[in-house]
Amino acid sequence: MTLFSRNQSLGTVFAGWLTAIVLAGWASIATAQSDLLITAPNDNTIERFDGFTGEYLGSFVSAGSGGLSRPGGVAVGPDGNVYVTSISTNRVLRYNGTTGAFVDVFAEGNGLNSPNNILFHNNQMFVGQFNSGGNGFVKRYDANTGAFIDNFLDVDFADGIEFVGDTVLVSNFFGGVNRFSLDDGAFIDEFIASGEGGLLNPTALLELANGDLLVSSYGTNEVKRYGIDGTYLGDAITGLARPEGLAIGLDGNLYAGSYALGIVNRYDIDTFAFQNEFANHGPVTNFFTFRGAAVPEPTATLMVGLVIAGIAARRRRKRILA
Secondary structure, eight states: OOSSOTTSOHHHHHHHHHHHHHHHHHHHHHHSOOEEEEEETTTTEEEEEETTTOOEEEEEEOTTGGGOOSEEEEEEOTTSOEEEEETTTTEEEEEOTTTOOEEEEEEEOTTOOSEEEEEEETTEEEEEESOOTTOOEEEEEETTTOOEEEEEEEOTTEEEEEEETTEEEEEETTSOEEEEETTTOOEEEEEEOTTGGGOOSEEEEEEOTTSOEEEEETTTTEEEEEOTTSOEEEEEEOSOSSEEEEEEOTTSOEEEEETTTTEEEEEOTTTOOEEEEEEEOOSOOOOEEEESOOOOOHHHHHHHHHHHHHHHHHHHHHHHHO
16 A cells, blocks of 8 residues: 555655644644633623624633632733732632633642732742731742742732842832842842832833833733832823733734723824723723733645645646646
8 A cells, every 4th residue: 555646755645644733733833722811800701802803702611610819910820820919818729721711729828818910930939918917928839739938928918920030119108119139039129119100009010121111000000110229201191990910912012911901902002192992891890811822824834835835736737847
């Protein structure tokens, strides 16, 4: 039994296989989840929107699933699952990254109280606490097992967390933005003082590609911009309603959330010009996260396969005519 006929070259067969592989690869990318997940504390759900169009896709995590009560921060872990802080029950919950089904209580105890924002970095999970009085730490856990590591950063009412080089920036809702060593958690300085540039009740933090830092000013309904040395550079966004949450979207633009309105707006990443109201769940929302990647144009991917097949076919014809 032969795998191909006498007049069929190995290159032609290979080209056919390669084209099929390319098309299959495009199909898998096209069907991958590219969405926006928003925590809805009043509903005790995680809401899902299309990551490119903002179309509402329903509740990713249903009301109260796994004991979820007043969700705060949401993040995608290294295992691809979704992790959410349950503020009222003092837990970090894990949900299946595809179905949204409850998996387990990933972290609890060890003094965890009012867990707020959550981020993964260097195979560790960092959880801020909206608390004070000696328990305002940003706690650190093993990202794979959920095992408690330590009370890493000493900051009251931790809200926004951002990793910048070998440092960690954390906003204190009733203060400013503090800077710590990523190596040992040691306090470095108050990077941005409370009231600097009108800053009041800082929440989300986001470093831009040029090194500038965006800070949501919850108390003034603005997003403020600061230089790499903490110098105030002006207001990037105004007219929000209790801003909570900042992110770079799948399209490379800037997204900012309004806690009081339950919306996420889209802005030009370079000029900060308002583009549109991207997603609207209704009051109220906490943090949000994008996941997925840009989907390549199917025609472009198909052309790659066709070009390869065409080259192989021409080589076959030349061998036949020789």
